[in-house]
Amino acid sequence: MHEVGIAQSLMDVVFDTAKNNGAKKVNKIFVKIGRLQAVESSSLMFAFDALKDGTIAEEGELIIENVPLTGKCMDCAHENIFEQIFMQCPKCGSSAVQILTGEELQITEIEVD
C-alpha cells in the first residue's frame, strides 16, 4: 500500500507547479500510471481524496490514465501488448523484449484557475 506516499509526492509536485505559476485553485490533475508500477488506481484515488482536503486542490479531480505494458522484440521487431510481465515475443518466442511503455509514474498536466 504505497499509494499514500505516491499521492503525497503527487501533491507536492502539483503544489509546486501551481505556486510557481501563481494559480489559486487546482481543478484537474492528469497522471499516467504504468502497469509495472503496481499502483492501484482506486487506492491512489482514495489517498488523493483524503489528502486534498483543506488545500488548493480541495475540489480537484484526479484523472488517471493506466498505461499498458508494451514491448518490442529485439530479435524480430514485433511489437506487442503484454498482459503478464512474462515478456516473451508471441511471434518468435524470444525473451529479449525491450519495454516500450508500462514504467510510467508521471504527472502530465494540471488545470488551474
Add this chain to the structure above:
Amino acid sequence: MTKLDVNKRILSKNEELAEALKEGFDRDRTLVLNFVSSPGSGKTTLLSQILVELQKTYTVGVIEGDLQTDFDAERIRAAGIPAVQVNTNGSCHLEALDIEKAMVAFGKLDLLIIENVGNLVCPSSYELGEDAKVCMLSVTEGEDKPAKYPSMFHVSSAFIINKTDLLPYVDFDVQKCRDFALGVNPTLDIFETSCKTGQGLDEFIGWIAAKIRRKKGE
C-alpha cells in the same frame, strides 16, 4: 482555466535525491546494494554471514530499514559489522532521504548494504542511489512469487532463493521458480543459498566481491 504542462515523474523529488546520492557513492567508489524481500525470508541472517567474510577484505556498512525496533541492526552489529537502524514508523519502504540521513554515521565505504523494509511491492518504486537491487525469496514462500510480484524481480539484478535446506519439507519447485523469475527478467543472476548448510554463500560472496572490484576500478 489554464492548462499547465507538468511532465514530471511523481517521485521526482526522491529520484533527484537518489541521483545525488549515487553521484557521491560513485565519487567514493562505494558499491551500494539494496536488498529487498518479503519479511522473514532471511535477509539479516544471510547478510551477517556473508558480510563477515567480505569485511576481511573490504570496508563494509549496513543500513537496516524496519517499521519499528532496532533488532536487525543489533544482529548485524553482533556479527561485528557497523550498522545503522532506520525506523520508517509505518512507511512500507525506505526513501533516499533516509539513506542521506543514515550515511552521516559512516566514513568512506567499499560496500554499503541497504536492507530494505520487508515488502515485495513498494520498495521497487523508490530509488536509493544504489548500483543494484538484490531480491530474495525463501522456499517456504512458494515458487510463484516472481509471477505474482513481478515489479520487484523486474528491477533487480540478482535473485536469491534462500533456505534451500528446507526443500525436502516443502513443495517448492526450484526450476519453476527460476523460470518464473527469468520470464520477468531474463538478465537476473540467480543464487540458491542456505545459511544452515552454507550452500551458495561463497558463490554469492564472489558475485559481490567482483562488483566491488569493478566499482573500485581494480
